[in-house]
Amino acid sequence: MFRPTLYGSLLLAALGLQAGDTVKIALTGPYSGGSAPMGTSARDGAKLAIAEINAAGGIQVGGRKLKIEVIERDDEAKNERGALIAQELAAMGDLSGVIGTVNTGVCIAGDKHLQEKGITKIICPAAGSASMTQWSKAGVKDNSIFRFAAYDGIQAAMVVEEAINRHFTKVAVVFDSTNYGVSGRDDILDQIKKQGNKLTVVAQEKFNIGDKDMTAQLLRAKSAGAQAILIWAIGPELAAVSNGEAKIGMKAPMIGGWTLSMSNYIDNAGKNGNGTLMPQTFIEEPITPKAKAFIEGYHQTFKVGRIPSAVAAAQGYDAVYIFAAAVKQAGSTDTHKIKEALEDLKEPVKGVIATWNHPYTKWDPADVTTHEAFRREQVVMGMVKDGRVVFGNDADKARLIKEAAGTTPAKAKAKKK
Numbered sequence: 001m002f003r004p005t006l007y008g009s010l011l012l013a014a015l016g017l018q019a020g021d022t023v024k025i026a027l028t029g030p031y032s033g034g035s036a037p038m039g040t041s042a043r044d045g046a047k048l049a050i051a052e053i054n055a056a057g058g059i060q061v062g063g064r065k066l067k068i069e070v071i072e073r074d075d076e077a078k079n080e081r082g083a084l085i086a087q088e089l090a091a092m093g094d095l096s097g098v099i100g101t102v103n104t105g106v107c108i109a110g111d112k113h114l115q116e117k118g119i120t121k122i123i124c125p126a127a128g129s130a131s132m133t134q135w136s137k138a139g140v141k142d143n144s145i146f147r148f149a150a151y152d153g154i155q156a157a158m159v160v161e162e163a164i165n166r167h168f169t170k171v172a173v174v175f176d177s178t179n180y181g182v183s184g185r186d187d188i189l190d191q192i193k194k195q196g197n198k199l200t201v202v203a204q205e206k207f208n209i210g211d212k213d214m215t216a217q218l219l220r221a222k223s224a225g226a227q228a229i230l231i232w233a234i235g236p237e238l239a240a241v242s243n244g245e246a247k248i249g250m251k252a253p254m255i256g257g258w259t260l261s262m263s264n265y266i267d268n269a270g271k272n273g274n275g276t277l278m279p280q281t282f283i284e285e286p287i288t289p290k291a292k293a294f295i296e297g298y299h300q301t302f303k304v305g306r307i308p309s310a311v312a313a314a315q316g317y318d319a320v321y322i323f324a325a326a327v328k329q330a331g332s333t334d335t336h337k338i339k340e341a342l343e344d345l346k347e348p349v350k351g352v353i354a355t356w357n358h359p360y361t362k363w364d365p366a367d368v369t370t371h372e373a374f375r376r377e378q379v380v381m382g383m384v385k386d387g388r389v390v391f392g393n394d395a396d397k398a399r400l401i402k403e404a405a406g407t408t409p410a411k412a413k414a415k416k417k
Contacts, residue, residue: 022069023059023333025050025323026089028100030077034209034235037262037308038102042125043072044302045316046099048294049324059324062331068324071095077102077234079109086110090117096333099124099319102312103234104179107131111145120326120339123147124319125312126258128183132368143363143371144339148319150258150374155279156187157195159230159255162277162381164198168228172203172221172252174241176233181206184232184257202226211237214244222250231256239268246272253277261382261389263308273384277392280382281374282314282353284389287397288404294352306388318351322359322373325349343370354378 027046029039050068058065073089075082082101089095090113098114098121101107107127114121115135121144123131129152135143163171173188175181185204192199202224205217218241221229229252231241238260245252253275254260260278269276284307286292294317298307307313326341327333342360349356359373380400383392391397 021066023061023066023096023324023327024069024071024092024094025096025320026071026073026098026100028073028075028082028085028089028098029102030106031072031074033077034237034264035077035102037264038125038259038312039074039077039100041307041309041312042100042102042316044298045313046124046320048297048301048313049317049320053320053324059327061327061333066333068320075101075103075106075110077106079103079105082106082110083113086113090114090119094333095119096327096335097121097323097338099316099323101131102126104128104131104183108134108179115140115144118142118144118336118339120144120335120342121146122319122323122342123149125149125309125315126180128152128180129187130179130183132371135363136365136368139365140363141365143365144335146342146360146371146373148315148322148359148373150279150281150379151369151372152184152187152257153191154374154376154379155257156184156191157376158279158379158381159188159257159277160191160195160199162255163228163230164195166228166253169198169200170202170225171199171228171230172205172224172226173201174205174207174217174221174229174231174233176237177206177208178234181233188230188232207233207237207240209235209237212240214241215248218244218248218250221252222248226252228252229254229256231260233257234259235262236264236268238262238265239273242269242272242276258311258382260384261309261311263306266384266387266389269384270387274386276384278382278389279379280311280389281379282311283380283382283391283397284310285391285397287401290350290352290404310389314352318349318353318356321351322349322356 027043031039054067058067073085104127126149175185203221255277326338330337330341343362361370364370380396381392382389
């Protein structure tokens with residue numbers, strides 16, 4: 001049960017603890033700028049979990065319980081700042097791990113410093129495919145970087161499937177110029193091929209961060225006969241696409257990555273955002289007791305009526321519990337031992353998204369999913385409706401309710417050998 005009033009006092013109490021008396025975790029991400037709804041939501045979801053764990057006495061480490069001490073760093077979604085933060089954290093001898101990061105470029109710029117020192121990191125709540133494939137391409141044999149997000153291969157597959165299921169045949173692929181956007185475009189194009197080339201890409205259009213007018217790109221897509229827009233981008237520019245469609249009378253629905261669920265898209269797009277579809281790992285509806293408690297706890301603690309990014313908040317929350325389980329199993333605050341435990345968690349971890357059974361396995365450079373927690377069964381299609389994200393498919397909602405009640409067992413991720 002959430003106890004939001006304890007949150008501030010717990011963090012203050014942690015400040016008085018000496019080195020060795022805590023499990024030191026760094027939370028990183030964009031807490032300002034266009035990606036802030038994702039970064040702050042993940043951070044605050046993580047802090048809810050930390051407050052719960054500390055309220056219960058901490059993490060059992062050997063014969064004692066250790067409370068979690070938080071180090072917080074805002075990377076501002078800037079690659080160079082992310083690199084400096086990673087260098088700072090990598091130099092900390094008593095750091096148990098890092099949870100965070102949203103932007104692919106920040107991961108690419110900074111995670112190499114953590115990897116060099118073997119600092120365990122769980123990327124959460126996002127970052128594109130390149131944040132993990134960089135390690136497989138480099139042939140890294142022992143990887144300390146994990147990810148806790150619905151990786152882009154899953155999302156891109158769902159986006160393409162949705163377009164096919166809605167009987168579209170001609171689509172425009174629209175993306176921003178960031179590492180995330182370009183990587184997402186590549187994933188979509190790859191999925192179109194894998195799913196039998198049932199979609200014809202009649203236009204590929206790019207825009208930059210900060211662009212406010214998408215008229216030229218949309219007119220080209222419209223004149224090419226695009227029936228839907230498959231889109232991959234980070235921030236508020238997504239709303240400029242929806243608003244641009246309304247401006248030129250284009251009615252092609254937008255289907256894209258999970259970032260379309262962010263508050264800065266929903267609020268800026270207004271009614272023009274209705275019907276937009278995107279994969280989600282968590283919908284802000286109290287369909288289970290755990291979801292209800294989490295939503296209420298977040299609203300009460302952070303004084304909001306809607307979580308800026310419910311996906312990010314829920315993933316931040318569950319990531320902390322998974323990390324804590326690894327600390328307990330390792331019986332140590334040593335980041336290297338925690339990494340080994342993460343690769344072979346013995347006990348299920350009950351989160352707000354799912355019960356996590358052996359989410360990671362030993363790193364295999366030929367298979368990045370060994371360090372990816374999510375599988376397709378844990379992702380649903382969301383839809384924007386009147387300023388909120390709701391279930392895009394009633395069957396998904398019914399399935400999750402049954403699984404939470406124990407009447408339909410969730411599929412466990414197969415343990416890789």
